[in-house]
Amino acid sequence: MLELKNISKTFYPGTVNAKTALNSLSLKLEPGDFVTVIGGNGAGKSTMLGAIAGNVQIDSGSILIDGQDVTRLPEYKRAAFLGRVFQDPMMGTAPTMQIDENLALAARRGQKRGLKWGITKTERADYRELLKTLDLGLEDRLTAKVGLLSGGQRQALTLLMAALKQPKLLLLDEHTAALDPKTAAKVLELSDRIVEENGLTTLMITHNMKDAIAHGNRLIMMDAGRVVLDIAGENKKKLTVADLLALFSEASGREEADDKLLLS
Amino acid sequence: MNFFSSLLNSLPGAAAQGFIWGLMAVGVFLTFRVLEVSDLTVDGSIALGGAVAVMLIRGGVNPWLAMVVAFISGMLAGLVTGLLHTRCGIPAILSGILTQLSLYSINLRVLGNKANQAISVDKYPLLVSQRYVRELSLRNPLPLLIFLCAAVVMILYWFFGTEKGSGIRATGANAAMARAQGINTDANIVLGLMISNGLVAFSGGLLAQFQGAADVGMGKGAIVIGLAAVIIGEVLFGKHVINFALKLGSVILGAVVYYFVLQVVLQLGLNTNDLKLVSACIVAVFLAVPYWKSNARRKEKSNA
Numbered sequence: 374m375l376e377l378k379n380i381s382k383t384f385y386p387g388t389v390n391a392k393t394a395l396n397s398l399s400l401k402l403e404p405g406d407f408v409t410v411i412g413g414n415g416a417g418k419s420t421m422l423g424a425i426a427g428n429v430q431i432d433s434g435s436i437l438i439d440g441q442d443v444t445r446l447p448e449y450k451r452a453a454f455l456g457r458v459f460q461d462p463m464m465g466t467a468p469t470m471q472i473d474e475n476l477a478l479a480a481r482r483g484q485k486r487g488l489k490w491g492i493t494k495t496e497r498a499d500y501r502e503l504l505k506t507l508d509l510g511l512e513d514r515l516t517a518k519v520g521l522l523s524g525g526q527r528q529a530l531t532l533l534m535a536a537l538k539q540p541k542l543l544l545l546d547e548h549t550a551a552l553d554p555k556t557a558a559k560v561l562e563l564s565d566r567i568v569e570e571n572g573l574t575t576l577m578i579t580h581n582m583k584d585a586i587a588h589g590n591r592l593i594m595m596d597a598g599r600v601v602l603d604i605a606g607e608n609k610k611k612l613t614v615a616d617l618l619a620l621f622s623e624a625s626g627r628e629e630a631d632d633k634l635l636l637s
Numbered sequence: 638m639n640f641f642s643s644l645l646n647s648l649p650g651a652a653a654q655g656f657i658w659g660l661m662a663v664g665v666f667l668t669f670r671v672l673e674v675s676d677l678t679v680d681g682s683i684a685l686g687g688a689v690a691v692m693l694i695r696g697g698v699n700p701w702l703a704m705v706v707a708f709i710s711g712m713l714a715g716l717v718t719g720l721l722h723t724r725c726g727i728p729a730i731l732s733g734i735l736t737q738l739s740l741y742s743i744n745l746r747v748l749g750n751k752a753n754q755a756i757s758v759d760k761y762p763l764l765v766s767q768r769y770v771r772e773l774s775l776r777n778p779l780p781l782l783i784f785l786c787a788a789v790v791m792i793l794y795w796f797f798g799t800e801k802g803s804g805i806r807a808t809g810a811n812a813a814m815a816r817a818q819g820i821n822t823d824a825n826i827v828l829g830l831m832i833s834n835g836l837v838a839f840s841g842g843l844l845a846q847f848q849g850a851a852d853v854g855m856g857k858g859a860i861v862i863g864l865a866a867v868i869i870g871e872v873l874f875g876k877h878v879i880n881f882a883l884k885l886g887s888v889i890l891g892a893v894v895y896y897f898v899l900q901v902v903l904q905l906g907l908n909t910n911d912l913k914l915v916s917a918c919i920v921a922v923f924l925a926v927p928y929w930k931s932n933a934r935r936k937e938k939s940n941a
Binding site for chain 1: 820
């Protein structure tokens with residue numbers, strides 16, 4: 374479903390600040406894969422997601438989504454294949470627009486936007502039903518501005534929007550990191566449900582090792598712009614946080630203590 | 638008594654000017670509030686619209702057709718600013734300044750290398766003229782101006798409710814989100830600037846007819862009047878007016894109020910030369926107040 378072939382990205386090349394964020398990284402996702410991604414700060418996790426989404430231009434390599442080469446496609450055109458939820462709850466929605474308008478924008482992802490009315494009556498009824506599944510009371514606030522919602526409500530709404538058009542790939546970029554623990558757990562649960570119900574192929578970055586183990590069917594660990602660990606199926610189910618830490622220091626050749634701080 | 642009668646006498650003219658500038662202010666609203674871009678092209682495009690309309694009408698073209706061409710000329714000006722911004726990576730504000738500056742030369746050329754060109758309502762079938770503004774007759778410009786304002790509000794209300802228009806609103810509200818939903822934000826910024834400047838030039842065409850002349854300097858400080866109208870509209874009719882049509886309406890009424898206030902100030906004996914200073918001060922204060930308020934709120938929060 375997703376294929377990254379030897380993608381590389383260096384920020385500020387040729388300067389003292391040169392930083393290799395992706396170092397000939399390769400990765401292949403099968404349809405239905407739910408992959409959690411962990412790694413220390415600067416390991417290249419977010420750059421990888423940015424490269425897939427198109428807001429980071431890679432220096433070399435190629436990116437295929439469902440067999441189609443999207444490497445040179447601008448961000449807004451790749452959106453047709455993708456559903457995205459960002460770390461910052463402010464980023465995924467238009468705050469000055471209504472809840473139903475936000476959903477209607479997402480419902481037209483990948484379609485030509487013409488002079489038809491931006492939202493129809495039947496759509497509104499559908500959205501009301503859809504919002505009911507969140508159990509946040511949003512179904513009664515269809516015409517409220519999204520800017521009035523809490524961070525958790527906005528992430529939940531963004532998840533609905535991301536899944537609305539059955540994306541080929543769902544990208545979750547530490548989407549619970551800015552939420553309080555209780556809300557984060559709720560949003561994660563919702564993510565699991567949406568992924569499962571829609572059978573979505575998913576990449577989820579997280580800073581929380583427990584979450585990385587508990588969710589999805591496959592786990593990758595990144596370090597210095599490459600994948601250093603890739604565990605799937607039964608082996609992943611048996612993983613513990615202690616295992617992960619040991620594997621990480623083995624793979625990266627670094628002190629375990631540092632990584633505890635970075636990763637847990 | 639003299640004060641009130643002369644003020645009363647000046648009100649119809651102020652209202653007409655207010656409606657004309659209201660259309661211009663709606664253009665400013667589209668960039669400043671909907672797209673969240675500060676576009677300074679408008680000072681040039683209002684004069685462009687005036688020049689194009691006057692020269693075409695003088696050349697015997699039907700005034701309605703001349704207004705259509707004026708609108709298109711403004712759209713082209715917006716296109717240039719938009720391309721400078723999105724394709725050449727020049728900050729929006731500077732792109733607007735560049736277009737505005739080049740329009741000064743272009744407008745002089747349109748006006749036949751003169752600083753102004755008169756157009757008399759005696760010789761040409763003008764749509765609106767200052768001369769009849771206090772007359773109770775069909776020649777009075779006010780009904781037509783009110784009709785035009787209402788039509789523009791309705792058309793824009795429709796357009797910004799469509800899929801395309803919603804995309805432009807999303808672009809202004811959150812560009813990152815818009816791109817993630819497959820919206821070509823660059824194209825939308827250009828389109829928004831075109832519509833805005835088209836409207837501004839249209840208003841310039843009306844203004845030139847109303848005054849009986851197009852002047853290369855007629856747009857100087859137009860952006861400030863536009864902003865003043867937007868802000869007065871928000872202050873008077875509430876920032877929380879949610880309906881888009883009502884928002885546009887409040888911008889137009891904001892322009893009318895602005896001209897009423899100006900008349901009062903003038904009648905009180907202020908020099909016309911001081912008007913630009915007064916306008917700038919009004920806009921500065923109204924832009925500063927919300928900032929101060931939010932600062933005070935933040936302080937309260939951190940103290941709590």
